[in-house]
Amino acid sequence: MFDRYSRLINAVRISLTPSTKCNFRCIFCHMEGVYEDTDTMMTPEEIERVMRILKKFDIKSVKLTGGEPMLRNDIVEIIERLHNLGFEDISMTTNGTRFPQLAKRLRDAGLNRVNISLHSINARKFCWIVGAELADGEKRLQHTIEAIKAALDAGIEVVKLNVVIMKGINEDEVDDMVKFVKDIGHENCILQLIELVHEGDVRDSEFFQKYYYDLGPIEDAIKKRAIKYVTRKLQMRRQYLLPENVWVEFVRPMRNCDFCMNDSRIRITHDGKFKPCLMRNDNYVDFLTPMRNGTSDEELERLFLRAVYLREPFWKPNDFRPTDDVTII
DSSP: OBOTTOOBOOEEEEEOSOGGGOSOOOTTOOGGGOOOOOOOOOOHHHHHHHHHHHHTTTOOEEEEESSOGGGOTTHHHHHHHHHHTTOSEEEEEEOOTTHHHHHHHHHHHTOOEEEEEOOOSSHHHHHHHHTOOHHHHHHHHHHHHHHHHHHHHTTOSEEEEEEEEOTTTTGGGHHHHHHHHHHHTOTTEEEEEEEOOOOHHHHTSSHHHHHOOOSHHHHHHHHHHOSEEEEOSGGGOEEEEOTTSOEEEEEOOTTOHHHHHTOOEEEEOTTSEEESOTTOSSOOEEOHHHHHTTOOHHHHHHHHHHHHHHOOOSSOOTTOOOOSOOBOO
């Protein structure tokens, strides 16, 4: 499946819970671009149905996110259902909630990869970033570290540590983070540095201007030290292998044509809408309402094709024009 900008679509990112219900209150959270406070969430059966339909279009991988996906009591069941549909790659982004207790069950259910948010290893900074009191925040930091170790011990293939870099907050922690990963001593653990996203409410406040940090200088320094580097096809992300045997990956979406032009994912919101672009909230395609009203699989396919048609890179070359075709191969 290709969209009108010749971008291959072979992955889906599903929000399982609304960001308004997350148990963290991270100061930079862009809430997946969904700000409505709603209790409507897809059931495991509804997730299975829509993903069975999307699999017909050669979707190969699924990423589960939130809000916080681990707040769902049926998270293991959801992963099992996706695994039984035959998806090659099932991953999750989490703050680590309940992960130490469930890591092995999640792996056995079919979870291949996990991204765990660890925006600081300094307890005071961590508390401030996740919106917690110091005493509670210290416990949450320790729990997050335990979640990372539990994921690796359970045999999850790749464990990435998500770190949103912010000016004046944690841009000075990169070396400490590299040492942290080195001390873990596991080759499947990757440090992922993320640029602050200029989106939604963040864009309309002074927050972005105050805390945005261009990752260019950090990436230049890492590149000079690296003994090897690769470029991932997904959004042209670059990974560098340091002499400490630590991989560092960079996610730099801001004003980045390469990032948008190589985005192969379509998003699904927790309340059952296709979301063609993270950076926009004006082109959703609702499928859960028709599904609950008894619509056919053929109509759900049509709604998916409509969402694909609406996909457009938020940043793209000025002279780039779409075609009118959506191609199925």
